[in-house]
Amino acid sequence: MAKNPDDKSIIRIGARQLVETVYRSGGLSILSYHQLSGLTGTRTHQAFAAGLREEFLHFEVEHEYSLKHIWQEEDGAAARAAQLAGNAITGMEVNGRADVLLKPSADKRAVSFRHFDNEPDNPFIIEVKTVAGPLDQVPENGEEMHWLQAKLYSYMYWSEQSKQGADPPSVVPYALAYVSAETLDAAFKLREDSWSDLEDWFRETCLVYLTQARNLADWLEKRNESIRELRFPYSKLRDGQAELIHQVYESISRLTPLLAQAPTGTGKTMSVLFPAIKQLLKPAFEHVFYLTAKTSTRRAAEQALQDMRRESGLLLRSITLQAKESMCLAPELYCDTALCPYAVHYYDHLPDALRDLWPVQELNASLIMAAGESRQVCPFELSLDLALACDVIIGDYNHAFDPRIQLERFFGVGTSQHILLVDEAHNLVDRSREMYSATLDGADFFLLQSLFPSEHSRSARLTAPLCEYFLALQTAIEGGKDGWDELEKAPEGQDMRVLTQDKFRAINVPLRELAALLLPWMQHMREEIEHFQDARHRRKLVELIGTAKFFLRIVDEFWSPSYIACARVSPKGLAIRLICLDVSEMLSKTYINKHACVFFSATLSPVSYFSVNFCGRARDNRPDTLLLPSPFPPENLQVIVGDFISTIYKKRGESAADLAKAIALAILLKRGQQFVFFPSFAYLEQIMPLLEKMLSGQNIRWQIQSRHMNLLSREHFLKAFDHPDRGETVIGVAVLGGIFGEGIDLVGDKLSGVTIVGVGLPQLSPERNIMREYYDEVYQGGFLFAYLYPGLNKVLQAAGRLIRSEEDQGFLLLLDQRYGTPAYRELLPDEWEITEAKSLKELKALLAEGQNPGKN
Ligand code: SF4
The missing domain is CATH 3.40.50.300 (P-loop containing nucleotide triphosphate hydrolases)
Incomplete structure (x- = not known):
């Protein structure tokens, strides 16, 4: 929970988080929805934009319309009571971006709408969700949570207008649009509420959230008091430690990345955690993330926090996150959220599980799994929900940097600022390269093809061209030919360069022909998972779909001159890999000017090499550096x-x-x-x-x-x-x-x-x-x-x-x-x-x- 830095009695919250916190119920969603900027890529986006123009001929379209609304509690008595209780939160700042705002243009004429019976006369908001498969999977009346988001944006929009002198209409329309990434169809749904109902609803929503926020604020007051009082927990500072603590504090303050080489014996874990925790007193920072390459190194961070709690009276909630596989209570179900007993009533039971664990300051996997078992909630999802109320989150590099695993609730659009402490950072160079690369094994498609009972089924017909692609490339490579020149085309204006070496081929163009085969295959196979009875095959398919999804994302979204596509024939068959040679631009985009980031390790030499790898080449991204000598004789x-x-x-x-x-x-x-x-x-x-x-x-x-x-x-x-x-x-x-x-x-x-x-x-x-x-x-x-x-x-x-x-x-x-x-x-x-x-x-x-x- 973040406070407005200019007015501490106001807390900031994202629009989506507000409605989700107050209204979530039922189970974890089976269907996954994405925003247009995400996985769906340019194709879906373009199709949707064209559909919008066709549907709303005489409207002006604005995408990603930013909204901010400050709400103050009107009940003076309650606000005063909160102040007297030392709990001074009296209002909220809600922020968000509406996907689409439509405004009637000046020459608006009566037109017939394909999807709406009544034509809206006033500007209105459309909340857009994309669906991987066909639109018939979407509930007929849309998802309630999506309606609530659209409703909230509509309230915020008209509230903004009324401050500028415009009268909100007595009836406010708002819409949902579901877009299929498979068929590129869009389905629009329209609702309307009276303006007075919207006002009442918004007030009630804020009041519910405010009660929860005040509980959290109570805790934050105590936490902040303990941070203000926090003294370095050890009696002696080691050589270089004071310098490191000072530099970490300074770099975080300026939001400048820091590369710190701190050899063994400098006490680097405490030296970065101590100043980072002090910085939590600044309302701008919401969480400290302590990120490691290996599970074993997380122990050092847990130990440092324990020392600060024990020796210096620190009050602070921390959590150590684990991978989903190691926390799952029903691995045989492969996250089929319609079947998993820990998923079907997840949100109904979540408040009980959160209440159980609220008093615990040091959360770990075994505690969370026990609570998940007793309250019948998925422990992995519970750990993510708990993390929102934790001050320090100990996790893997992936949690902040991997585009597949990154925690959207912390690092998505419109989220708050955090402090990222990257331990053993020398490992991040290779790890981040892996995060942005993907490999498809031809053998997986051949195995899958052999499992279909009929070669005429849709699954078999969609898998066959993929097998043919792999087979054609493998045959060509084994025959000493280039291979890819027959299968792929270079984008206009670009030459295709094929590097040929024995059983290896590499090209400099995105594999669009392969991607074109992969997209319909993936969209169809997602619906087929439940028909695979054999657990091993089911698991294999889930993994293959995951890889295919990321493969497509690289082709559509990430591909740049720093990528190459490689094919290698081995005794296991042909594997195709999209390799990111230089991740620096993408990696730095995730945190530069967004989060404070400290990279530290015993070995960051030469520092120029790591600086380029972590921060890219732009002059403005240049990091602070600190190279400490070994403290030992x-x-x-x-x-x-x-x-x-x-x-x-x-x-x-x-x-x-x-x-x-x-x-x-x-x-x-x-x-x-x-x-x-x-x-x-x-x-x-x-x-x-x-x-x-x-x-x-x-x-x-x-x-x-x-x-x-x-x-x-x-x-x-x-x-x-x-x-x-x-x-x-x-x-x-x-x-x-x-x-x-x-x-x-x-x-x-x-x-x-x-x-x-x-x-x-x-x-x-x-x-x-x-x-x-x-x-x-x-x-x-x-x-x-x-x-x-x-x-x-x-x-x-x-x-x-x-x-x-x-x-x-x-x-x-x-x-x-x-x-x-x-x-x-x-x-x-x-x-x-x-x-x-x-x-x-x-x-x-x-x-x-x-x-x-x-x-x-
Ligand atoms: S318990 Fe396991 S299968 Fe069930 S939702 Fe959680 S991670 Fe998925």
């Missing part, structure tokens, strides 16, 4: 570069023996508990037999990462490092950028050495090479952006596993010729005191002379 870390070994692909056979000897030297001379990181599983598997042979009989316990490890085997792997004092040498062998390459915290003697083989460059692939070309063209830094910077980031993350506290000591051995060159050396942290070994002999001497904390 540099002498605690011995860094050795072994640049006498080449690990490039062609030399790996030649250098294998020396490489194994170098690793073995580090293991034998340093002992203790160490990690060895390889750039790939293939390289790891090449060197391990040599190592094991060289070190047999040396009392070494190997913990080797395998390609498919679940949570349990990961924990088992790490458990071996729990007791460093057993006189055993424990060696973890893992791949860079994998599950042990970051996010693990082995303090003290649990880890005393890290050896890194290679420079971490991503594997060479046609996709990476295209990315390199793109970055060469746009930023004149193709190799740096596509290979070097992402690679070095993995190296720095792996190296960061070593020194985790002031007392930690250890050695870092970097084995690769390239670390001896300026291009690589200048990207290593300044505080590293590097020594170079030019031979195995020199390496042996350096390893022997350094600290040897793990010797046993």
